[in-house]
Amino acid sequence: MEKTASSSTSSSNPLGLVEFVALMAMLSAVVAFSMDSMLPQITQIGLELSPDRPNLSLLIITSFTMGIGIGTLFVGILADRFGRKAVIVGGLVIYVIGALISWQSQSIVPMLIGRFISGMGAAAPRIVSIAVVRDLYQGREMARIMSIIITVFGIVPALAPAVGALIAFAGGWRTIFLSFLLLALVCYLWLTTRLPETLAPKDRRPINMPSIISGMRQIFSNPMVRLSLVIQALLFGTLFTMLSAGEPIYHRVYGVTDTFPLWFAVSAVVGIMGSVLNARIVMKVAVRNIVMTTLAVQIAISILYLVISHLNVPQEVEFGFFVLWASSIFAQGALTMGNLNSVAMMPMGHLAGLAASVLAAAGTIGGTIIATLIGQLMRDSVTPVNIAIILVASLSLFLARKLPNRVM
Incomplete structure (x- = not known):
């Protein structure tokens, strides 16, 4: 019989193990895809948005990682207070807002602002998904689940540049930001319709x-x-x-x-x-x-x-x-x-x-x-x-x- 995530917790959870791991891996992969899919387009974006200082296009990656760093400071505390799903959803909304700003940018500064905002939002699914695993599994079982998730997550950096290049070939580099919206939508629908909240109200901690x-x-x-x-x-x-x-x-x-x-x-x-x-x-x-x-x-x-x-x-x-x-x-x-x-x-x-x-x-x-x-x-x-x-x-x-x- 397929083991379900609910077998390790008192929370009601209809997800089977395979689906649960796939969902957690997708949430974790938001960060990797958002960085690595952009890599083939860095030079082109620099030529279009910052022709006089093309090296500023390198900040497309580091502005995103800075946002992740800032966001990481807060999402764990907020997830312990307001629950896992609410914080992940809130992070996805912030992530989408940043992607829209970058999509519409006509110069390098709004591009970088959008990337920073997206990074702050992406910290939520990346960090809080680990807390979700911890809510449902412990000890060796948690280590096994995390190992599988990390393995799946590790495949993303190898494939994301090629996917980003194909998307840009089909519709230009701005289309990559629309793919971020699609990714966030899939994560939102999957999370909200299939996974119940894993942190009971009685277990939440005030800030x-x-x-x-x-x-x-x-x-x-x-x-x-x-x-x-x-x-x-x-x-x-x-x-x-x-x-x-x-x-x-x-x-x-x-x-x-x-x-x-x-x-x-x-x-x-x-x-x-x-x-x-x-x-x-x-x-x-x-x-x-x-x-x-x-x-x-x-x-x-x-x-x-x-x-x-x-x-x-x-x-x-x-x-x-x-x-x-x-x-x-x-x-x-x-x-x-x-x-x-x-x-x-x-x-x-x-x-x-x-x-x-x-x-x-x-x-x-x-x-x-x-x-x-x-x-x-x-x-x-x-x-x-x-x-x-x-x-x-x-x-x-x-x-x-x-x-x-x-x-x-």
Whole structure:
């Protein structure tokens, strides 16, 4: 017999396991699709909306991630107070408003404002869907469900650029924003018609600002939390840099346009492989060793690409090393982020919900600021971006020496 989500909770839930996982994966994938489907169009949007300063188009990604970071600070607290579905629906409405602003934009500023608003809204389905899983499942069952959701979610970055390119080919880049409206509508209808509220009124908690402020003080006063957070922000910075600057590099430096979604998919698949590898070794190898080894390999690949790019080698050879370098950054994220987050959460058991929101928000905001600064170094050469990423990864490696030398 198919196990239903209701079998782990007293809440009435008509969804079967497959449908429940599919719905949660779709809610989680709003963020990934909203970023990655835009990647093939970044250069074109820059030429149309900001021809004098084309690098501003890179902010199409980082303005969205900044919105996610800000939104993440609030959605968990609001979901505990007003219920899961209400906050997700409210987030989808904000997401749609932002998409409409970007769709109608005639210059880069309203485009970025719309993206920021969409990011704030998208934080709700991404974060609160995890709380929904937690409401219905516990322990190993929750871990199993989350693993399936993350696997499905991981496929989206590999496919979204190709989907975005097809949509833009059919109706222009503005049509991509209309696809966001369709995605939000599907999520809304599916959520509201099929999934009952998972947080009973008796279990809702009032918003207590003194307790929240006190909890935040405890979070940021812990040295290991601060260390993990700083490293996460640095590595988010390199990942967001590659997301925002990747397409302009492919286009401006290597003349690759039509096949960009394919090459991006290669890097995304490498990231998925990194997640699989991490799942196999994280219970056997100390976190510090995993993080430091990953960073050392990534730095070595970055330096190798830097050297190759300054040698008189055929462009096809240099391009191959660039794809290797870009893929190594995706793998770096897969092999470090979850482990660093686990390190930060270990001493925060009594503040798990607040700590998860605060750490995710702070890491995302910090990474966005770093990526914005690095991205503006982009010209017709990858060298400034490459050197900046080497410096950021080297600083992360230096700091990682103080991570716990034990298996999680």
